[in-house]
Amino acid sequence: MTKIKSLADLKKMKSDLQSQISIRQKSENPEGRTLIRIGMGTSGIASGAKQVMEFLMDELEKRNVDAIVTQVGDMGYSYADPTVEVTVPGKDPLVFGDVTIKKADDIIEKYIKNGELLDGIIPVNYETIDKK
Amino acid sequence: MHMLVCGGTGCRASASDMLYESLKKEVQDNNLENEVQVVTTGCFGFCEKGPIVKMIPDNTFYVSVEPKDAKELVAEHALKGRKVNRLLYVDPTNKEQISDSKHMGFYKKQIRIALRNCGLINPENIEEYLAADGYEAMGKVLLEMTPEEAIKVVLDSGLRGRGGGGFPTGLKWQIASKNEADQKYVVCNADEGDPGAFMDRSILEGDPHTVLEAMVINGYCIGATKGLIYIRAEYPLAIQRLKIAIGQAREFGLLGTDILGSGFDFDVEIRYGAGAFVCGEETALIHSMEGERGEPTFKPPFPAQSGYLGKPTNVNNVETYANIPVIINKGAEWFSSIGTEKSKGTKVFALAGKINNVGLIEVPMGITLREVIYEIGGGIKGGKKFKAVQTGGPSGGCLTEKHLDIPIDFDNLIAAGSMMGSGGMIVMDEDDCMVAVAKFYLEFTVEESCGKCSPCRVGNKRLHEQLDLITKGKATMEDLDKLKNLSNVIKDTSLCGLGQTSPNPVLSTMENFYDEYVAHVTDHRCPSGVCKDLIRYEVIAENCVGCTACARNCPVNCISGERKQVHLIDQVLCIKCGACLEKCKFNAIAVI
Amino acid sequence: MELIKLTIDNRTVEVEKGTTIFHAAKKLGIEIPTLCYMNLKDLNIEHKPGGCRICVVEVEGRRNLAPSCATECMEGMVVKTHTVRVLNARRTVLELIISDHPFDCLICAKSGNCDLQSLAIKLGVRDIPFQGEKSTYKPDFSPAIIRDMDKCIMCRRCETMCNDFQTVGVLSGINRGFEAVVAPAFERDLDHSECTYCGQCVAVCPTGALTEVDHTKNVIAALSDSKKTVVVQTAPAVRAALGEEFGLEAGTLVTGKMVAALRQLGFDYVFDTDFAADLTIMEEGTELLDRLTRHLGGDKEVKLPILTSCCPGWVNFFEYNYPDMMDVPSTARSPQQMFGAIAKTYFAEKINVKREDMVVVSIMPCVAKKYECTREEFATDGNPDVDFSISTRELAHFIKSANINFNALPDEDFDKPLGESTGAAVIFGTTGGVIEAAARTAYELHTGKTLEKVDFEALRGFDGIRSASVDFDGVDIKIGIAHGLGNARKMLDDVKAGRSEFHAIEIMACPGGCIGGGGQPLHHGDSSVLRARAKAIYSEDESKVLRKSHENPSIIKLYEEYLGKPGSEKAHHLLHTHYFDKKSKQVLLD
Secondary structure, three states: OOOOOHHHHHHHHHHHHHHHHHHHHHHOOOOOEEEEEEEEEEEHHHHHHHHHHHHHHHHHHOOOOOEEEEEEOOOHHHOOOOOEEOOOOOOOOEEOOOOOOOHHHHHHHHHHHHHHOOOOOOOOOOOOHHHH | OEEEOOOOOOHHHHHHHHHHHHHHHHHOOOOOOOOOOEEEEEEOOHHHHHEEEEEOOEEEOOOOOOHHHHHHHHHHHHHHOOOOHHHHEEOOOOOOOOHHHOHHHHHHHOOOOOOOOOOOOOOOOOHHHHHHOOOHHHHHHHHHHHHHHHHHHHHHHHOEEOOOOEEEEHHHHHHHHOOOOOOOOEEEEEEEOOOOOOOOHHHHOOOOOHHHHHHHHHHHOOOOEEEEEEEEOOOHHHHHHHHHHHHHHHHOOOEEEHHHHHHOOOEEEEEEEEHHHHOOOOHHHHHHHOOOOOOOOOOOOOOOOOHHEEHHHHHHHHHHHHHHHHHHOOOOOHHHHOOOOOOOOOOEEEEEEEEEOOEEEEOOOEEEHEEEEEEHHHOOOHHOOOEEEOOOHHHHHHHEEHHHEOOOOOOOOOOOOOOOOOOOOEEEEEOHHHHHHHHHHHHHHHHEEEEEOHHHHHHHHHHHHHHHHOOOOOOHHHHHHHHHHHHHHHHHHOHHHHHHOOOHHHHHHHHHOOOHHHHHHHHOOOOOOOOHHHOEEEEEEEEOOOOOHHHOOOOOOOOEEEOOOOOOOOOOOOOOHHHHHHHHHOOOOOEE | EEEEEEEEEEEEEEOOOOOEEEHHHOOOOOOOOOOOOOEHHHHHHEOOOOOOOOOOOEEOOOOOOOOOOOOOOOOEEEOOOOOOHHHHHHHHHHHHHHHOOOOOOOHHOOOOOOOHHHHHHHHHHOOOOOOOOOOOOEEEEEEOEEEHHHHHOOOOOHHHHHHOOOOOOOOOEEOOOOEEEEEHHHHHHHOOOOOOOOOOHHHHHHOOEEEEOOHHHHHHHHHHOOOOOEEEEEOOOOOHHHHHOOOOOOOOOHHHHHHHHHHHHHOOEEEEEEHHHHHHHHHHHHHHHEEEHHHHOOOOOOOEEEEOOOOHHHHHHHHOOOHHHHOOOOOOOOHHHHHHHHHHHHHHHHOOOHHEEEEEEEEOOOOOOHOOOOOHEEEEEEEOOEEEEEHHHHHHHHHHHOOHHHHHHHOOOOOOOOOOOOHHHHHOOOOOOHHOOOOOOOHHHOOOOOOOOOOHHHOOOOOOOOEEEEOOOEEEEEEEEEEEEHHHHHHHHHHHHOOOOEEEEEEEOOEEEEEEOOOOOOOOOOOHHHHHHHHHHHHHHHOOOOOOOHHHHHHHHHHHHOOOOOHHHHHHHHEEEOOOOOOHHHHOOO
């Protein structure tokens, strides 16, 4: 290891290393960041929820979108699995049903980035997981 | 995905290092090394339910995880993305499972400044510390600020010493900076002596670099090039991590000569203490480091004038130091916006006793005891009634119901008859006898007094003996007056903080629970049923079914009675161990 | 010097900056009691651990009480020394100390001379409200000093003397809390430590925790044995201090009364160690001249400086600390031992008494002498040259117990021949005296001229380390003097490192020399007592007709009749000794 010889060196080093732990720091402070939850009940997994989740995780990082992806239990909308709940800061949570890879891509590009609404929103008697 | 495994001493005692190895192995076996990082971190504070494993990014908080759970965690959570429900934390009040730690009552009201990196970074990896803004404050101070400017930030922040004294840190630095000398020293007091307090240990174990960084800043501010960390030898893990941290910091050029090209030299050495409580007092600590007997000496001269080897020395506690880099980075104004008028920032407390969530917490000054006990602490264990809370370690006072809504800060606690101390907080319930509690603390101070001054050496011994008489029902009302006078004289005349505070448990319990003292003295009765000499176990005839469980479990065979007949306890032989009470399923044994 | 004005007990006082409340109060005539504070001004020893907490006072604006001995005065300070709060605290602390102290005052060696007892009397302590456990320790009986730590009040004065002043480093605080006590390392006995038995710990102990081994009983037994001829010798420093025990002012010479008292006590011969001091000068002076002559003649092997060897504490000190320099000190025995050797040979033969029927008692200002007379090399067939050594304090008790009205005694003279002495001998009792006495004789023997001015003022005084040059008829003799073993260590380290230019060095273990010995009446922290004693010593010297050792007729006669000449074989056999490496002994014990 070469020594850090100046403040600039130090700052550069930090920015190189930051990604290592930023994921941890951000998970503590989700306010101001988009929260994506994926229903991972048995039916969700059976209908491809895991692939959707992996796609979202990879792509969000690649496209530099500040969002947290977590899995939750069955959301109770098995008819529409895989289901994905997206909470954009300042907005009410939305649940998308029948999410495919394509649709997941749309969620990132259209809804999260541009705020456009998509098809397949499950609007009725909605409660977030926390309240259930 | 990151799996953060607590590597603090508490969780290690419950095999968290084996858990870490098991998780790593499972991750390897499942070929997930690229996706899942298993990281050892410092203490999460929720020691009640250790070992802790936290999953990132979804922030799932697993408690009481055993090495054998590794397989399931990896298979279920990492691979399938399903939470392992049985390892989730269950809220004791509403019995609900909580997955995300920020929804736990324990964490809700906490603000983590000193503990910011504990449970977040791998303490044995300087890169993680650097990634978390590490050494940035140091760089800023060394290269962009004069010592006076940096001291001013600390001064303006309102930070006060976290070791117990509450002396303004900036002022201490300023005094030390103004004393001219060819050599000065910076000393980190890591001789955590309060029984039950372990914040310093947790910081050193979880974030050792923050202390090193702060010491460099301190050295620059007062003109010292040598730093010493006085740590008790009973903290092997903290020592090991400190050594690793010092080694890495030197390797990266963050300790040593010409740090970051600033021209400033600073290096740190570790000194070991034998774990004497009194060595937390700064003059005693310095004498101990000099190889002398660890005894306090009269101040002045203050260490800032004549300290280690007679040179100006600034002594700060670990937690105090842990605040410094954040204060420099975020500014005095930010720090002073947290807390009360005269006590700024946060304080780490070691929450213990009859409380649901035992552990290490960091809360803003000004939070009430009620919030700490009922929200963070999750209330009293077993739904019992709150009786008192002891703050400030063995020489703090016991506060009661009426103090629950006082905003906690240095001055309020003293006004209420206790003190901040280093942050011990022990909760007592209705089953605790306050005389016995006072006696327990005195036992500690009697052991830990250095013996230099008469009131502390002999006085505390006599206090303890008097309390012992009371718990045995052998004291008189006159003795209570003597006890009070003696307590006041010890406080008034002792040389150092130990003796000046050691009678606090007696005085505060006498103040708040005088009835209990009187009951012991006049009625020879211990209202809480704790003091062995004043209680007896008796069989309640109408409840006794003659199951013989009590008789079978009595270690001294003092319970007689035929099967299906009412039993009888021989009071002469009974040693009052309470085994019968514990074994009786019919509520037929009573403490009288 | 900056002056500070403050108020103590409603009176204004002005003191120099840095003065403590204790001293400011003293200036107003207010004596604040203390048990640990000690200020030996003349020796530059100030011991203020702030440990006993008896001297606490109330300072306006301060949360707790302040120890007056350690708290510096500040401008405008308002101090109260006897408020209800202060008096209650002081009494309570005293009661606490007494509650951990044996109640055996009636039979305590320090009774009547104990600071703790005096304070209890002063404050009128009548009961101890806190009964409880007392700390108990195994008593430690060494040949010279008894440690009864049950009586220790942790004032730590002994530590300051042992470590800071004497640099012997035997005593230190050990253990914690209630069990804390002062002891040698690993709680060894003194006998198994590097203790020199200088007795300075005994001299400053406020209680009966440290006392000398009492041999009075043995002396009484010898006196009452009709078969024994009991001979007593009195050291020079005793006569300058004994009177203090009888209420006389410090510095009152009581030589004649002391002789009378000893006679009344029944000693068969009352002799003087001064006689042996003159003899010491003959032997040591000859050795000095011999080494000096060889040195001046270009002999590179000769060891210089020569070190005096009269002080047993000092001899112990270098045996422990400088075993590689054992050929440096003079081989001359101390006056006490020279006296014993001559009494049990020359004098015993003269009066036709068998050695074993003679008992030699010495009255010494010293406790190390008790050890010295038990050294094996100072005995013949197991019969010691000096049987018992008792201290000035023990003698005083003995006189009191015998119903002797000391102050009313007539002055009497010593017996002859071993009671005859010169002024050179009496000054052995104070620092610088031995070397001055040696200089008087060495000058005359070396130059063959008569010394006109016998007073070497340059060698006198109280500075811990002094040096002077004496002109030996054109030859500059450099003389060093140290008293106190800490000062001795500095000198010795210089000698060891080859930095010393001295030809001769006098070393005394105790502050002020023998007048400040561990067996003297207690000075209770008033070191001016030592100066008064020194003055008395010099006045006795001045009053003598003969002031040079070699002019002592009894000494001349001793050499003529018995020894031949100084340094003769017989003189060597009886009057010289050799030293032992105690460091190695110490290592073996470990």
